[in-house]
Amino acid sequence: MTAPKRKTARANGEGTIYQRKDGRWEAAGYVLAADGTSKRVRVYGTTRKQAADKLAEKIADSNRGLPVATADSTVGDYLTYWLGSVAVHRLRENTHTRYATCVRLHLIPGLGTRKIARLTAKDVRTFLDRLRTTCQCCTQGLDTKRKECCAIDECCQKRLSPLTVTYVHSVLKSVLEHAVREDELPRNVARNVKPTTHRPRRFQPLTRTEARQFLDAARADRLYALYELALRTGLRKGELLGLCWEDLDLNAGTAAIRRSLQRTRTGGLTLLPTKTRASERRIALSTECLHSLKKHKERQDRERGQAGSAWSDSGLVFTTPTGLPLDPANLTRRFRSFLDRAGLRRIRFHDLRHSTATLLLEQGVDLVVIKELLGHAHIGVTAGVYAHVRLQLQRDAIDALGHALGGQDDDPDDPPAAAVVR
Structure with missing residues (x-):
């Protein structure tokens, strides 16, 4: 056994x-x-x-x-x-x-x-x-x-x-x-438990006219290249302040968004990875942005020479006159002062990002392209934030259709009756 x-x-x-x-x-x-x-x-x-x-x-x-x-x-x-x-x-x-x-x-x-x-x-x-x-x-x-x-x-x-x-x-x-x-x-x-319903935060993006006025007024500002980049690309404040010259390819006209400058409780001003994995991206730069960035680099080279041994070589694109990182809170205050001096409507700095997306949508740019430019993790975020703009575009589309349906019969531009619309 x-x-x-x-x-x-x-x-x-x-x-x-x-x-x-x-x-x-x-x-x-x-x-x-x-x-x-x-x-x-x-x-x-x-x-x-x-x-x-x-x-x-x-x-x-x-x-x-x-x-x-x-x-x-x-x-x-x-x-x-x-x-x-x-x-x-x-x-x-x-x-x-x-x-x-x-x-x-x-x-x-x-x-x-x-x-x-x-x-x-x-x-x-x-x-x-x-x-x-x-x-x-x-x-x-x-x-x-x-x-x-x-x-x-x-x-x-x-x-x-x-x-x-x-x-x-x-x-x-x-x-x-x-x-x-x-x-x-x-x-x-x-x-x-059902989450509380709340109205989304209202923002007032710049209109096309206001955007032109904003750029015109900013030309004399030391940080014109930053303001123009913010409006033309929709980069976040931290992404702009964390941009290094090595991230820019001025010949190819691109910028690699890899990091963000943030003030933390323990480390002070610190370069951190982007907000999400989707935020790490490469974007195209317009001719206007490339021109203003080159002029900004020339200005920074002059400031480096004037500062001499007091210059702090951080490698950042946007710095103080002595090369130190720009504090996000100081940029906010500087931005408000600029708007007041220029007699422009007061908006938040983040509203420049909203203005970029809104203006692109109004120009008929595809939502997927805007999502990639802004660095949103999901297209649903882009669609949800700018739903009011899409509603206006729907109204424009309905008006256009109404205009087409109200036209004369036998329009020579009409497609043949047997044409297949896809």
């Missing part, structure tokens, strides 16, 4: 692994939790090896001192863990800072004490409704030190905009989605 096969002893720290009645494998072990204590964590897999690998990964993170989320974590604990151990490695610094602010001001005060495993769609909906209707001065005590407004029971009704509430909702969805991927939650309850 064959002796029964003896079970292999588990290695120290391996945890418990067994097959559930539903066929899945479950592994459990102790790890460092987000609140600093040691707690038991459970993971699941379709095979024993998959469950063991998941548990081993969590235990390895715990052994390195990284907190691991557990099923009985509060929403606040999990948010802290996600920001410090997950998002910090996946998000750009400025995006991570915005997420952290959203978590600190809204998510932890509103949902932080709830157990993440017991969070329901109703909890999320109630939280978002309260966020929409509650005065933020009262909630955050913004006027406590000033002894005015809400601090003396004269509520100013300073509520969050619908766009901000939608942003808070999207951050929560991202956090809970990660919890689902880590097998901490069976589903993302925030996805079951």
